[in-house]
Amino acid sequence: MVKLEESKVANEAFNRKREEYVLAEKLFNLPISKYPELIKMELDNNMYDDIYSIFKSHQSNVKEWSMMAWSKLDATQLSLGTEEKIKKVRKLQTKLPNPGHIQPFVKLQATIEGFNGSLPLIQ
DSSP: OOOHHHHHHHHHHHHHHHHHHHHHHHTTTOOOOHHHHHHHHHHHHHHHHHHHHHHHHHHHHHHHHSSOOOOOOOOOHHHOOOOOOHHHHHHHHHSSSSSOOOOOHHHHHHHHHHHHHHHHOOO
């Protein structure tokens, strides 16, 4: 997560520099540079941000549920919360290009499906 934040900061710095270059190119009537690597970096940051936001949400739910007393734990609440995360993962999977090769996504999917598999034991 720290690396993602560092990447976002670096991307912002690169974008500011790019804007300066574009202004200079316009000033001298030069063709505008495209910077495809910068665009890819921004898209990757957004993709990883989506993955980590789902993971952080799941992690906070699990932490909240683990602090509850067993007598107060509602199994339907666990199921509904987990189903919500599974739907978000499936929706994200359709948006991602080749999600099976994106390691954080694979780990997210395995974590949530593993938790979902343990719900019958908890119930």
